[in-house]
Amino acid sequence: MFKGxxxxxxxxSAYAADRVGEYSKFKMSVxxxxxxxxxxxxxxxxxDDQYKVVTSYNxxxxxxxxxxxxxxxxxxxxEGAAQTLAFCPLLNxxxxxxxxxxxxxxxxxVAVNDDSLESMNRPLPKGLVGSGFLWLxxxxxxxxxxxKSTDVSLELIEFHWNN
Numbered sequence: 001m002f003k004g005x006x007x008x009x010x011x012x013s014a015y016a017a018d019r020v021g022e023y024s025k026f027k028m029s030v031x032x033x034x035x036x037x038x039x040x041x042x043x044x045x046x047x048d049d050q051y052k053v054v055t056s057y058n059x060x061x062x063x064x065x066x067x068x069x070x071x072x073x074x075x076x077x078x079e080g081a082a083q084t085l086a087f088c089p090l091l092n093x094x095x096x097x098x099x100x101x102x103x104x105x106x107x108x109x110v111a112v113n114d115d116s117l118e119s120m121n122r123p124l125p126k127g128l129v130g131s132g133f134l135w136l137x138x139x140x141x142x143x144x145x146x147x148k149s150t151d152v153s154l155e156l157i158e159f160h161w162n163n
Contacts, residue, residue, distance in 0.1 A: 036057070037058075052070075082138070
């Protein structure tokens with residue numbers, strides 16, 4: 001039994017480390033200023049079961065980088081995305097197709113505000129503020145495909161899963 005548990009733990013840890021390099025890249029607009037943002041899994045801390053997520057921004061030639069340690073259960077997985085879509089009506093959301101780089105993807109469109117954004121257990125893209133809509137789906141790191149409020153818009157333009 002111990003050997004089976006050890007193999008299971010190793011397989012889980014090996015899978016977690018294999019997620020390093022996954023990313024989501026967004027086109028963004030903040031109060032009329034246009035730029036890009038990328039959230040990338042940069043490292044995995046096995047001892048804490050956390051990912052190092054690096055978010056880089058480039059708005060009007062200004063660059064910035066934010067680093068945070070995120071518990072593994074808060075980083076989007078294919079299974080988590082499937083659950084989000086399955087439970088979309090319970091989130092008062094609507095399943096909607098979005099086209100990204102010529103491919104159609106199912107998303108869950110939900111109405112959000114500052115309080116609901118604050119309470120989400122995932123490393124959302126930086127700068128999401130205000131009341132608007134958030135489209136969630138099978139996308140790496142945070143599961144976000146699109147965000148639209150009066151001051152901020154974010155749209156996924158590129159992403160990469162390792163599996």
